[in-house]
Amino acid sequence: MLFNDFEKVTSKQWKNQIQYELKGADYNDTLVWESLEGIKVKPFYHNDEDTVTTGVSTQNSNFSIVQEIYVFDTEKSIAKANEVLKRGAESIRFIIPSKEKNVVNIINQLQQQPKAVYLQLLFLDADVVEQVNTEAAKLQFEVFVLIDPIHQLTFDGNFFKDGTSDFETLNKINKKSSNINWLTVKTTTYQNAGANMVQQIAYTLAHTNEYLNLIENFDKNITVEVAVGGNYFFEIAKLRAIRLSLNALAEAYSSNITFHIIAKPTHRNKTIYDYNVNMLRTTTECMSAVLGGADAVENIAYDALYHKTNEFGDRISRNQLLILKEESYFDKVNNPADGAYYIENLTQQLAEKGLELFKDIEKNGGLISQLIEGTIQRKINEAATKEQELFNSGKEVLLGTNKYPNPQDKMSHDLELYPFVKQNPRKTLITPIIEKRLAEALEQERLAKE
Known part of the structure; x- marks a missing residue:
């Protein structure tokens, strides 16, 4: 009964009051701004005009904390996996560079019980996947084999072998892999290259749709x-809109068909200074x-751009997620964004705009066809250029870089890795989608002036 003494205030009354406070300034020009996706954001949202039921439900909020390990030395990688599982990691992503690595041996020597193991193969081999599938039947945790020839095409410019052979291999894997989750749609390159959110949603849908068209009778989980x-x-x-759109597809x-979403922070807004x-x-990206x-959720280390993998950076990135889970209770509420008019409104608009662009891509031959033509690359480049211009003009701010930089900050002595776009001229089927940071x-x- 607490609120019965208060009269309801309509959105029209709010607008009238705001217009009065603006003292003649235009409401739309002053307070409404437009995002890079063409979405006009209002200063307030009200249930008499903005209640939206998107139908998206995230259900389980008990997200898994993932730690990435590149398998260079197999024994050291296994030891590291067992150590980080003791120290808060819940799942492990092993990056496997070649089929010479004994993948089955890696997962069998895990002494700590993970929630899941993700095996990211940097090659495509049906026999290796079949071996993992056989072994997975004996394990008590989920196994994901991350395979995505379309991402290989977008990132590298070529398929693993060629389009026909790669999809024949996927169909072979589909018939013999009942114990594992193996099909992956890796969309990180789109975001890291500067695609706006509508494009990311549309390309995710088109990317997924290529597989659903080319793999016969697929009816399992897809990792996104x-x-x-x-x-x-x-x-x-954006994440809610992606799940909503994928479920509809x-x-x-x-x-x-179900979807398992792995999220990680972008590299695009990270800096070396x-x-x-x-x-x-x-931290805020993991919260999103x-x-x-x-x-x-797989976090990235604060120094990942310029330092080789190190224990301190890994520990800090893992502890950020542990704080969100164990001290901030981010895993305790299902569907926490439900009912927030602003987020619901954004979800609906992003999903609708993404679906519209997806339909246009399909009408014009699909994702692979448009990659070969260069249309996707051109559209991403246009979006990235707009964002870059905002950064260059100071309208998009990266603290410590284009606003309040510390002139005493020196980095040339501390670069273990090359943090900029690398040149690798070679013959490719398509022009690769180039990931590039805003601050490069x-x-x-x-650096040149140090």
């Missing part, structure tokens, strides 16, 4: 990898991932 940027509420809505093929700010960026409904040109100028 998503990169999360710094636009907090928009990123929550799956209904056209099989009711058994004032690098500790990267911890703040990755959890609230958006990611099933698993500015950082190169500063």
Whole structure:
């Protein structure tokens, strides 16, 4: 009964009051802004005009904390996996560079029980996947084999072998892999290259649809990898819109298809100068991932751009997620964004715009066809250029880089890795989608002056 003494205030009354307070300034020009996706964001949302039921449900909020391990030395990688599982990691992503590595041996020597193991293969081999599938039947944790020839095409410019052979291999794997989750749609390159959110949603749908068209009778789980940027509420809505749109797409093929979303922070807004700010960026991006409904979250280290993998950076990135889970209770509420008019509204608009662009891609031959023609690359480049211009003009701010930089900050002595776009001229089927950070040109100028 507490609120019965208060009269309800309509959205029209709010607008009238705001217009009065503006003292003649135009409401739309002053307070309504437009995102890079063409979405006009209002200063307030009200249930008499903005209540939206998107129908998306993230259900399980108990996200898994994932730690990435590149398998260079097999025994050291296994030892590291057992150690990080003791120290808070719940799942492990092993990056397997070649089929010479004994993948079955790696998963069999895990002494700690993970929630899941993700095996990211940097090659395509049906026999290796079949061996993992046989072994997975004996294990008590989930096994995901991350295979995505279309991502290989977008990132590298070529398929693993060629389009025909790669999809024949996928169909072979589909018939013999009942114990594992093996099909992956890795969309991180789109975001890291500068695609806007509508494009990311549309390309995720088109990417998935290529597989559903080319793999016969597929009716299993699909792992979707998503990169999360710094636009907090928009990123929550983006993940919700991706799941909503993918569920709608799956209904056209099989009711058994489900989606497992792995989210990780983007590289696009990370910097080498004032690098500790990267911890703040990755924290809010991980928060967006959890609230958006990611099933698993893999953080990146604050120094990942310029340092080789190290224990301190890994520990900090893992502890960021542990704090969100164990001290901030981010795993205790299902569907935490439900009923937030702003997020619901953004989810609906992003999903609708993404679906519209997806239909246009399909009408014009599908994702692979448009990659070969160069249309996708051109569209991403246009979106990236707009964002870059905002950064260059100071309208998009990266603290410590294009705003409040510390001139005493020196980095040339501390670069173990090359943090900029690498050149590798070679013959490719398509022009690769190039991942590039916003701060690269500015950082190169500063390094040159040190």
